[in-house]
Amino acid sequence: MKHEYRQPIRKLGFKHQFCVFHTKQKINRDINDYLKQNKLTHEDIESVKSFKHEIFNIMDAPDLETAKTKRDQLIKEQKTLPEPIFKILWKFIVPYFKNLTYYIKNTNISRTSNKIENIFQKVFPKHIKRLMKTKTGLINRFKLKLEFWNIKNKNQNHQLNF
Template sequence: MLLKKILIGEHYVLEEGFPIRVKIKRYFCHDCGKKSQAEFTGFFDKFCNLSNDFKNKIINARENSWVSLRNIKRLIKDWFGIKVSHETIRKVLLVEGEFYYFNDELKLSGYYGYDEQWERVNGNWVYYLVLFDLVNNVPVASMLTEILNENVIENFIDMSIPFKDRVAIVTDLKPEYDKIMSKLGFVHQHCTFHLEKNIKSNMEKKINKKMTNYRFELKNTHPQYSDDNLDEIIKKKKEEVKKEIWEYIAEFMELFKQSTFDEAVEYIEFLKDEIKYYSEHLAKYLKKNFFPEYRKFLRFLEDDYKRHLEPTNNKLENFNGNTMPKYEKRSYRTMQGLWSALMHKKDGWIKRRNEDLTN
């Protein structure tokens, strides 16, 4: 519904797609000298010419997509034949208050995921911090901040999760997280997906460096080879080297498919013996970055946490991927604009999740 003033005391009301002219009565009090008029309580907010129902339609559009304000304006024009200003839509979508959200309807499970996202606002980086309940599969809290350091992360988690509700938490592999989670009293599970991602990224760099050196050697020993010949040789060689290393990585990742902690420990002993067959760089990486602290990656298999803790942060990654998708082009001039968009997307995600649970 759209209420638009056209003459003093008269308005257009769009009801179910049809424009209707109505008169709004105005009153004058002879005793106090004040003027007043009839209100549409429950249908229109004061001093607003958009009905609550129509505003909800605008909010729903943002909940389901990163559609821009100008595109929402075009959609309204196409669907309803109504011209609504860019600024009016911006005000409808504005979420007031501090840049902190807490899900006060949630009974905390004790098991969480934590992650950070980065976004540019007016050319500067801002940081979006999220806590996610792994058992209830729903966000616990989120915050938008211009500063990111250990104190900010610690304070955010500390004020969002009471000490009595802290059991275990999953994060990626940033070194500072160990200190923070230990101080806050969490059992800290390192994400195995990020472990695999880091291993492959590290190996990719080593392989590329090796291929660069190999190309240089070939050029010196076989000056008759053209650049195209060298490209073809290097491509084939790289595929062979990468295939072998990726097979060993796959064998290593089988560790996290073991059924019990004891079985995982046995598999680690197997890997320690098998590692002599691995490529030099992969063996060196695992000896330095995994074996000395392997238990941090296997907390999810320990009996005390096995039913609820997960090896990865995939649930939170999925939430962030749907509420802040990297493939969507977007630009924000203010933190409040970004925060409003994030909150609407969060609300839309929760609605869809609840619908899936009830269907």
């Protein structure tokens, strides 16, 4: 979900699915920060948690129509939404709805980034990660991965090209 990765992904022409796991983590973090900074009644806290689950239901919807219906229902109730939910809805859910639901429409798109993160490894030094945030760096890394894969699978005739 980092802004730095969005531009190279868009330039390469890929549909950018936000990782559902990391999105939920971000929403939880934003809500918990809000709850720590503001003294709310028990009822208000329960209301925030209830609406948080409604947002999670959008991302976990079985089909796109259900997700759209749930989103539209929250938009209709916007005047009754607690402040953190209102902000999440209008600054994140509505503008990035497609990025949150690509996996529902296309089953070839993973709902999490676990596989991708494991391919590109999470433990690169920062100077390597910075290179990966550019189109050229991303393509070069991908070509290297393919080359190593081809070398490893040379005897099995599973050559891949890019």
